[in-house]
Amino acid sequence: MYSILDIETTGGKYNEEGITEIAIHKFDGHRVVDQFISLVNPEREIQPFVVNLTGINSKMLQSAPKFHEVAKRIVEITEGTTLVAHNAQFDYRILRTEFRRLGYNYERKTLCTVDLAKQLIPEAESHSLGKLVRSLGIPVSDRHRANGDALATLKLFKVLLSKDLDKTIIREVTRGETLGELSQRQLRIVDQMPSATGVYYMFNKYKKIIYLGKSIDIKKRVNEHFTSDRDICRYLQKEARKVTYELTGNELVAYLKVNEEIKRNPPKYPVISDDRTLLSNPNGEDQSSSDRYSLAGKDVMVLDKGREVGERSAILIRNGQLKGMGFYELNHQIGNMHILESILTPLQGSKEVLQQVELYLTHKKVVDIIEINSPN
Secondary structure, three states: OEEEEEEEEOOOOOOOOOEEEEEEEEEOOOOEEEEEEEEOEOOOOOOHHHHHHHOOOHHHHOOOOEHHHHHHHHHHHHOOOEEEEOOHHHHHHHHHHHHHHOOOOOOOEEEEHHHHHHHHOOOOOOOOHHHHHHHOOOOOOOOOOHHHHHHHHHHHHHHHHHHOOOOHHHHHHHHHOOOOOOOHHHHHHHHHOOOOOEEEEEEOOOOOEEEEEEEOOHHHHHHHHHHOOOHHHHHHHHHOOEEEEEEOOOHHHHHHHHHHHHHHOOOOOOOOHHHHOOOOOHHHOOOOOOOOOOOOOOOEEEEEEOOOOOEEEEEEEEOOEEEEEEEEEOOOOOOOHHHHHHOOEEOOOOHHHHHHHHHHHHHOOOOEEEEOOOOO
16 A cells, blocks of 8 residues: 655755645555645745745645644554655655654655656656656646645556566565565565455465465455464464465455355365455344345346456356356356356355345445346
């Protein structure tokens, strides 16, 4: 998880600058999941050249919040993330200075897009933000304003991530998220995992499954296993030699697959609840509530996202019982229910599994639920 950061300041003597504007975009590697943008009253004079550069003047900041009023929000949005900025040393120093004035020691892992660009785009004539994004054809507006520069940095960072074939960025971030450092073997395993929904399997040196689970972000979950201090994770850290995965396209299929796999290929270590449950009881609702979607006695096919474009997942329920799951191509198969049923993998779900499926269908959206004719 990254916090793409840009700060505008008053200018002035070293370590006496104040923040006039800040923009933070919390980025999970695929999309922005949170953001914070605000002018800040620096309670000090803004240097004339800064006013000319940014257009921010003291009058604009009279009613803006002071830093201590936004400090908590900054801590919260950047918690557990790596700060990413163009010339990160400057932005991080300014941020830490402001927090020190409040008596708070603010520490985060940082990545500098200047340094990364020099490694990954060495041929660029200039690695200044403005010239670099223009050379890459990245549209940018509101230059020298916090949000404009933060968005430009975000777009640049996406380019750098795609160019990072040697996984320099993920290695740095993965190391920074742990108390110690991952071994080279663990780093290679994490690098090979997708940030996608599916099931993963951990093997020991004897090629035996020691653990399996599901996640909407397999890379993140495997990394958590390798960095957590939970007892079971310590065992996995010592024994895991290989991790494989199967994409499912959605969490419902991943959940059903994990529970089926546990019955057929029980792992050495018990699967923790996060890796084998689908939904906790939302908002403390009674699971027997009459407004819950019921599969009792129904013959339906639950359709949802597949593993790739042009594919759907299908879960077959006959007489209220789970019977099969699989995938089909959009351009054929769905028109012939007999063919569709024939390509599904047989499935037998327990009462508890069926209840979880009903809860999922109550509180989550799927592509479609279609009624099917009972076999003669």
